[in-house]
Amino acid sequence: MDRELLKKRIDAAVEELGDELVEFAQGFFRIPTQNPPGNNYWECVRYVGRMMEKLGMRVEYVEVPEDRLAELAPHGEGLPRISVIGTYPGAEARPNIHFTGHYDVVPEGDGWSYPPYGAEIHDGKIYARGSSDQKSGVVSELFALYALQKAGIKLRGTYIASTTPDEETGGQAGVGYLVEQGYLNRENTDYCVVTECLNVDNICIGHRGTLWFEIQLTGRQCHGAMPAEGINAAEHMRLLLNAIDEKIQTLPEMNRVSELPIDPPTSRRTTLANTYVHVGEKVNTVPGFARVGFDWRITPEYTVEWAKEKLFGVLEELKATVPDFKYEYVEFGRMDPTLVPKDTPVVKAFQQAGKDYLGEVPEFSLSPGMDDQRYIVHQGGLEQCIVYGPGPLYIAHKADEFVPIEDMKTSAKIMALAACDLLGVVE
Numbered sequence: 101m102d103r104e105l106l107k108k109r110i111d112a113a114v115e116e117l118g119d120e121l122v123e124f125a126q127g128f129f130r131i132p133t134q135n136p137p138g139n140n141y142w143e144c145v146r147y148v149g150r151m152m153e154k155l156g157m158r159v160e161y162v163e164v165p166e167d168r169l170a171e172l173a174p175h176g177e178g179l180p181r182i183s184v185i186g187t188y189p190g191a192e193a194r195p196n197i198h199f200t201g202h203y204d205v206v207p208e209g210d211g212w213s214y215p216p217y218g219a220e221i222h223d224g225k226i227y228a229r230g231s232s233d234q235k236s237g238v239v240s241e242l243f244a245l246y247a248l249q250k251a252g253i254k255l256r257g258t259y260i261a262s263t264t265p266d267e268e269t270g271g272q273a274g275v276g277y278l279v280e281q282g283y284l285n286r287e288n289t290d291y292c293v294v295t296e297c298l299n300v301d302n303i304c305i306g307h308r309g310t311l312w313f314e315i316q317l318t319g320r321q322c323h324g325a326m327p328a329e330g331i332n333a334a335e336h337m338r339l340l341l342n343a344i345d346e347k348i349q350t351l352p353e354m355n356r357v358s359e360l361p362i363d364p365p366t367s368r369r370t371t372l373a374n375t376y377v378h379v380g381e382k383v384n385t386v387p388g389f390a391r392v393g394f395d396w397r398i399t400p401e402y403t404v405e406w407a408k409e410k411l412f413g414v415l416e417e418l419k420a421t422v423p424d425f426k427y428e429y430v431e432f433g434r435m436d437p438t439l440v441p442k443d444t445p446v447v448k449a450f451q452q453a454g455k456d457y458l459g460e461v462p463e464f465s466l467s468p469g470m471d472d473q474r475y476i477v478h479q480g481g482l483e484q485c486i487v488y489g490p491g492p493l494y495i496a497h498k499a500d501e502f503v504p505i506e507d508m509k510t511s512a513k514i515m516a517l518a519a520c521d522l523l524g525v526v527e
Contacts, residue, residue, distance in 0.1 A: 152186030199241035202267035205230030211499035237295025237489030244515035257523030297491025304487035309398035321388030367468035
């Protein structure tokens with residue numbers, strides 16, 4: 101089929117489905133799936149599953165076994181973790197493309213001008229927690245297929261869409277579990293698109309690495325009037341924070357600006373943020389215990405092992421030079437940076453489809469944080485994996501989060517046309 105005709109038919113089909121897209125999105129956004137702890141997950145996946153069934157997809161619900169919830173969702177309070185996968189067979193089983201996005205959202209927080217789960221429309225935008233990050237991507241991946249059906253375009257290959265939990269707390273029980281269980285890897289998947297909120301005009305080819313950890317400092321509690329009788333954990337925490345500032349934050353590697361297009365540009369350095377301190381209970385008591393947390397984000401020029409080597413160098417020096425300095429390192433999460441090539445077929449297909457509907461080739465970007473792409477690339481071994489979705493990155497996790505309706509529609513058009521290029525069309 102002529103490409104220009106494909107483009108026009110997809111465009112017309114998405115526009116005709118516009119009201120239904122908005123109605124589905126509002127219903128989806130109104131389900132409060134805050135994580136932690138992981139509320140209303142079954143309600144949410146069934147809502148998506150019903151749409152998949154309407155599109156004629158073969159639907160499978162994949163639930164994490166109860167005996168693994170503590171391992172894979174340690175902050176989930178034992179609540180269920182479920183993914184839903186919809187498969188729409190083409191004329192042939194392969195090639196296939198798997199679109200996947202997460203449905204869990206961060207807690208709503210304060211400062212909203214609109215009800216955080218009201219999904220109200222103002223100036224062409226739907227306001228709701230999770231609208232940008234990243235339920236809108238799931239809307240677009242489903243309506244891309246819907247548009248192809250409405251336009252009478254039959255794919256030669258197979259179209260797969262899924263939505264998963266727990267990306268906001270690491271993704272182990274979501275995409276991580278799907279990869280572990282063999283649902284998504286290089287043996288059974290040709291192309292994958294993670295529909296995260298990296299902006300409608302960007303193709304994301306990777307993300308910074310992450311090291312989440314806490315340092316626990318043990319001293320000895322005593323009366324504040326007799327501090328020499330104890331070991332002050334607050335003082336040891338101060339020494340640790342000062343040492344990190346002096347010996348890690350000043351490293352040349354920490355101040356090197358990456359040449360990669362990490363978005364926003366302020367994240368083009370390796371960053372180490374002190375995210376919490378817990379110490380002391382009473383003004384007249386010297387604390388015997390302190391905890392301090394860190395979020396270390398690492399550009400693709402470096403590795404997690406490099407970061408840990410620098411950290412333990414500081415910790416061991418303090419242990420050797422400060423009397424009674426006792427520490428324990430607790431790691432919550434780690435992942436080396438992810439970076440895929442710019443010249444793969446999946447990248448080229450989205451570049452061309454983006455140019456067709458946006459008028460210019462989408463720019464490349466890397467995410468400042470980590471996302472589910474890492475499981476697919478590192479554990480699943482699938483290089484043909486990009487991140488592309490409609491949500492605006494800058495509004496993620498903030499009050500008054502929103503997604504422009506037009507961006508969801510445009511993203512659906514780009515996904516549909518790229519799928520035609522990658523899977524082929526039956527004439």
